Amino acid sequence: MSVLEAKAMPLNTPMLNELESGPWPSFFKDLKEYSKKKPVVTQLLNQLEESYENRWNYWLGKIINVPGYGGGVIARVSEKAAKYPGLANFHTVRVIEPPGWVYNTKALRELADAAEKNGAGIIQLHGMSGDILLLGFDDAGAMQCAEDLMHQGWDIGGSGAAMRTLQCCVGQARCEMACYDTMKVTKHLTDTFIAFLHRPEFVYKFKFKLSGCPNDCSNSIVRSDMPIIGTWRGAMKVDQAKVAEFIDAKGLDYVVNNVITRCPTNCLSVKSATKELVVDHENCVRCMHCINVMHKALKVGDDKGVTILIGGKRTLKIGDTMGFVLVPFMKLETDEDLDKLTSFVERVWEFWNDNGMDHERVGEFIHRIGMGTFLDGVGVEPDARMIARPRVTPYIKFEELGPARLGGESGQNPPVWTREPEAAEAMD
Amino acid sequence: MSEKKMAPRDQGAPDYTKYLHPVMAKNYGKWDYHERVRPGVLLHVGTSGDKLWSVRAGSPRTMSADTVRKICDIADKYCQGHVRFTSRSNIEFLVGNEADLKPLITTVEGDLGWPLGGTGPSVSNVSHTQGWLHCNLPGSDAAGSVKALMDDLIDEFKNESLPNRVHISSSCCQINCASHGDISIIVQHHHPPRINHKDMQICELPKVVAICPVAAIRPAVVDGVETVEVVEEKCMYCGACHGQCPSMEIRDSDTDTLSIWVGGKMSNARSKPSFMKLAVWGLPNNPPRWPEVSNAVRKILKAYKEGAKDWERVGEWIERIGWQRFFEKTGFKFTKYHIDDSPEALSTFNRSAQIRI
Ligand code: HEM
Ligand code: SF4
Ligand code: SF4
Numbered sequence: 001m002s003v004l005e006a007k008a009m010p011l012n013t014p015m016l017n018e019l020e021s022g023p024w025p026s027f028f029k030d031l032k033e034y035s036k037k038k039p040v041v042t043q044l045l046n047q048l049e050e051s052y053e054n055r056w057n058y059w060l061g062k063i064i065n066v067p068g069y070g071g072g073v074i075a076r077v078s079e080k081a082a083k084y085p086g087l088a089n090f091h092t093v094r095v096i097e098p099p100g101w102v103y104n105t106k107a108l109r110e111l112a113d114a115a116e117k118n119g120a121g122i123i124q125l126h127g128m129s130g131d132i133l134l135l136g137f138d139d140a141g142a143m144q145c146a147e148d149l150m151h152q153g154w155d156i157g158g159s160g161a162a163m164r165t166l167q168c169c170v171g172q173a174r175c176e177m178a179c180y181d182t183m184k185v186t187k188h189l190t191d192t193f194i195a196f197l198h199r200p201e202f203v204y205k206f207k208f209k210l211s212g213c214p215n216d217c218s219n220s221i222v223r224s225d226m227p228i229i230g231t232w233r234g235a236m237k238v239d240q241a242k243v244a245e246f247i248d249a250k251g252l253d254y255v256v257n258n259v260i261t262r263c264p265t266n267c268l269s270v271k272s273a274t275k276e277l278v279v280d281h282e283n284c285v286r287c288m289h290c291i292n293v294m295h296k297a298l299k300v301g302d303d304k305g306v307t308i309l310i311g312g313k314r315t316l317k318i319g320d321t322m323g324f325v326l327v328p329f330m331k332l333e334t335d336e337d338l339d340k341l342t343s344f345v346e347r348v349w350e351f352w353n354d355n356g357m358d359h360e361r362v363g364e365f366i367h368r369i370g371m372g373t374f375l376d377g378v379g380v381e382p383d384a385r386m387i388a389r390p391r392v393t394p395y396i397k398f399e400e401l402g403p404a405r406l407g408g409e410s411g412q413n414p415p416v417w418t419r420e421p422e423a424a425e426a427m428d
Numbered sequence: 429m430s431e432k433k434m435a436p437r438d439q440g441a442p443d444y445t446k447y448l449h450p451v452m453a454k455n456y457g458k459w460d461y462h463e464r465v466r467p468g469v470l471l472h473v474g475t476s477g478d479k480l481w482s483v484r485a486g487s488p489r490t491m492s493a494d495t496v497r498k499i500c501d502i503a504d505k506y507c508q509g510h511v512r513f514t515s516r517s518n519i520e521f522l523v524g525n526e527a528d529l530k531p532l533i534t535t536v537e538g539d540l541g542w543p544l545g546g547t548g549p550s551v552s553n554v555s556h557t558q559g560w561l562h563c564n565l566p567g568s569d570a571a572g573s574v575k576a577l578m579d580d581l582i583d584e585f586k587n588e589s590l591p592n593r594v595h596i597s598s599s600c601c602q603i604n605c606a607s608h609g610d611i612s613i614i615v616q617h618h619h620p621p622r623i624n625h626k627d628m629q630i631c632e633l634p635k636v637v638a639i640c641p642v643a644a645i646r647p648a649v650v651d652g653v654e655t656v657e658v659v660e661e662k663c664m665y666c667g668a669c670h671g672q673c674p675s676m677e678i679r680d681s682d683t684d685t686l687s688i689w690v691g692g693k694m695s696n697a698r699s700k701p702s703f704m705k706l707a708v709w710g711l712p713n714n715p716p717r718w719p720e721v722s723n724a725v726r727k728i729l730k731a732y733k734e735g736a737k738d739w740e741r742v743g744e745w746i747e748r749i750g751w752q753r754f755f756e757k758t759g760f761k762f763t764k765y766h767i768d769d770s771p772e773a774l775s776t777f778n779r780s781a782q783i784r785i
């Protein structure tokens with residue numbers, strides 16, 4: 001039975017009814033109302049009620065794809081299809097969101113119409129992956145929805161062992177902290193590598209998330225394999241007149257207790273007589289705290305760029321990995337800068353995919369082979385800003401300090417000349 | 429005919445420049461500063477002096493096509509047709525004319541019924557995922573449990589009365605799509621997967637053997653069927669195999685519980701970003717309103733509100749006062765299960781004589 005032909009059922013939802021009132025907006029109330037127009041939603045809510053009653057889930061996965069693509073549809077079939085025939089196939093279509101999640105109403109109406117015309121008309125803004133999620137299509141409906149949206153210029157999101165849909169903060173569109181154009185770079189990376197998003201051919205998934213400054217509003221550092229975070233070189237900008245205004249408004253105590261003493265690298269002090277802020281710019285690690293608090297007086301510096309990190313992901317398999325620094329600073333403004341970034345990404349992908357194991361995220365890969373080997377592999381020089389501290393363990397294989405020994409090759413022990421002749425004779 | 433024609437492929441990300449509010453487009457990259465006019469309303473001012481108000485409201489994330497159209501009607505009337513969404517599923521109505529602000533707020537709160545808030549030092553909307561509505565792996569719900577929790581925390585969403593912002597996330601399995609938060613709720617399993625040997629042929633076995641983080645799965649033959657077995661002593665009930673293979677059922681409606689984790693932080697402000705740590709475990713998975721979870725979250729928020737300094741995030745506050753005090757102040761019991769036993773474990777012990785006595 002198709003989603004569109006599904007029959008309405010009387011709602012039997014005593015537990016879900018308890019999610020109808022209360023001050024927070026209720027998805028249940030919304031869907032209940034909508035089910036008057038969209039009969040299949042009655043079946044969905046009744047099945048959900050059974051989940052509530054039995055604390056059990058009734059969805060299974062399967063795989064279907066939009067022709068030409070290897071991902072982007074999260075296929076769901078209900079175990080209770082006999083009872084709820086409209087849920088026999090009830091898939092999600094992932095749609096690539098506009099960078100920064102900005103919309104005009106024409107775009108939102110297109111999504112609503114495509115979702116309603118072809119399926120259950122349920123929309124999630126947005127998936128944690130960044131995508132727009134449209135829920136509730138049978139196979140044909142999912143295909144048609146995808147076609148409709150692609151005719152209007154939308155494209156389908158990623159899934160599987162592929163580059164995933166990107167996600168970025170609002171950046172320069174509405175934030176004075178932004179150190180690069182997150183939306184533009186997100187679109188550029190998406191479009192340049194779109195084939196890798198649609199046709200899974202990596203050893204495992206690869207996520208980018210982009211934040212305009214170290215406040216990291218897109219949560220890139222723990223949610224993406226390659227976090228790209230805006231930053232600046234040289235001094236931040238200090239407007240001493242506005243510092244004085246801030247001190248007048250908030251009081252010196254506030255500044256001392258909430259700004260000066262909270263700098264992680266102790267690079268701030270205040271001259272109370274002149275109401276001046278003194279910044280040890282060389283020692284500032286761009287944590288953003290003082291700028292967040294005194295954002296009218298303090299601004300990010302003018303020589304802006306990005307820090308590129310690598311290896312963030314959640315628990316599976318080796319435990320949570322936080323992204324770590326790979327490129328401490330690069331400019332990301334001109335077309336050449338963008339080319340530099342994309343060819344760097346290609347180098348990382350090539351090395352990881354040539355040498356990574358099945359299901360091995362890039363952070364796990366680096367953990368297994370060692371950062372030194374990885375840096376050699378992608379052609380990046382070691383930089384002390386990549387580490388929190390140097391190694392403690394003394395067991396090191398110095399490539400430079402193991403010259404060949406008398407009569408043998410480097411690293412061979414015992415020396416080969418005592419054994420080899422005998423071995424050679426024995427072979428005869 | 430044109431109906432039948434295959435749509436173009438590989439078009440990439442939408443052209444966001446078409447979607448920018450005119451004030452955003454004009455001041456792109458030239459913003460000067462922002463202010464919080466009131467909880468839920470931000471004002472951004474460009475170097476040009478242009479002003480853009482963003483009215484932030486909590487959305488349920490999952491909505492009907494009709495609700496999306498309602499949003500559009502409101503945005504057409506007051507926002508020159510432009511809105512945006514945040515990474516925590518809040519909506520932001522973008523306002524270029526100050527006169528539109530008041531009627532917009534009345535309409536959003538009244539007609540749409542969505543609360544304003546989530547700005548500054550408040551509890552923002554809860555990051556969450558599919559749950560029983562639409563995933564194949566969940567041990568609990570998502571949209572429903574978030575609704576119940578936010579009903580309870582509504583005052584913390586609508587007011588800016590906490591030391592700093594609090595990001596909450598709620599995940600319905602240990603894949604944890606909703607990620608780290610200042611406070612995170614996760615499902616916890618307590619038994620190894622139950623293997624359905626009869627259905628095992630549906631995928632390549634090595635995939636599920638390879639996915640196990642502790643190599644607890646090995647090929648086996650049971651009743652003549654090629655299948656796998658799980659070494660119970662090694663298995664840590666993570667459920668990774670279940671994500672790979674539906675015949676390795678990890679969930680148990682009678683015994684699954686919820687745990688709460690604290691101190692996840694992505695921002696670099698002050699302290700470095702940090703992972704979340706276990707606070708309390710063994711809470712019942714109790715639909716439709718999960719009161720035990722709300723209760724525990726409230727305890728954390730209360731202690732945080734009373735004890736943290738301005739700007740301290742939950743994790744920073746705990747690091748300053750010490751975990752011992754955190755457990756005292758929240759009343760959660762510290763147990764041996766709070767002590768890490770992963771390969772990182774040694775680095776998580778108190779390797780000093782620095783103790784609060
Ligand atoms: C069959 C298996 C899987 C399915 C069907 C699936 C599905 C999904 C869905 C629907 C979302 C979006 C959730 C939402 O916002 O509603 C998501 C996000 C996510 N998934 Fe998966 N997932 C699967 C396996 C995995 C595995 C094995 C991992 C871990 C390696 C994983 C990690 C994540 C993470 C971290 C997110 C959050 C998005 C982000 O931070 O980019 N998933 N997944
Ligand atoms: S990450 Fe920085 S630039 Fe981006 S929205 Fe947040 S504060 Fe602004
Ligand atoms: S940005 Fe952070 S590190 Fe730099 S001066 Fe300000 S508080 Fe210190």
Ligand code: SF4
Nearest residue numbers: 557563566600601605
């Ligand atoms: S957390 Fe687990 S159950 Fe929930 S949506 Fe993500 S994969 Fe599915």
Ligand code: SF4
Nearest residue numbers: 640663664666667669
């Ligand atoms: S639950 Fe986790 S540890 Fe146990 S067998 Fe499955 S993958 Fe391995």
